[in-house]
Amino acid sequence: MTVLPLAPPVAVRTRVVVPLRFPDGYATRADVFTFTGLADGKEHLLLGLGDWEGALARSAEGGPAPLVRPHSECLTGDVFGSERCDCGPQLREAAERIGQEGGFLLYLRQEGRGIGLYTKLDAYALQDAGLDTYAANRALGRGEDERDYAAAAQMLAALGAPRVALLTNNPDKVRQLREHGIDVAEQVATAVHVTSANRRYLAAKARRGEHLIPVASTP
DSSP, rough: OOOOOOOOEEEEEEEEEEEEHHHHHHHEEEEEEEEEETTTOOOOOEEEEEEEHHHHHHHTSOOOOOOOEEOOIIIIIITTTTSSHHHHHHHHHHHHHHHHHHHEEEOOOOOOTTTHHHHHHHHHHHHHHOOHHHHHHHHHTSSOOOOOOHHHHHHHHTOOOEEEEEOOHHHHHHHHHHHOOOOEEEEEEOOOOOOTTTHHHHHHHHHHSSOOOOOOOOO
């Protein structure tokens, strides 16, 4: 496997404590970091949850790697609770699981697998006409998944986290972070958040994106 060099190091520009409360009442606090010099110039965030500093120290001594989730922004799912995807429940799950173990939630400004909010909604209209989520992107002249995780690798490196356990069902996140020099010691699957509204979407991710989601399409 060819390992690409990490992009030039970035710098932390802000660290601020933010109390978090989710709609179901779950509450925690996060150390929220912003950065200068990220590869794509976007305003990504890194949230340190639980005893993340202890997790880094234990990892440096040969212990378990800190739990990390790269979570792509989803306004419809994360904010409005859309059931057309599983993004909101995955975000909620990740906050609690990472908080329990200590680690990082990377909130990446890559709406719609990188195609943007309006184009994602255009893709929804095509899905309503019968295309799956990947075919809809292509029909709009976009890639099936345009996300890039170079900035995620930069943020982890800036916080001293070269080795992680990755909370994801997506093998592409593992592959890309490894290519950018992050040692993914373990891939940890999320729960399956299936509803009648997202079953077909999740089945397409499992079938075409090779996501680790044990779900079948409805007839």
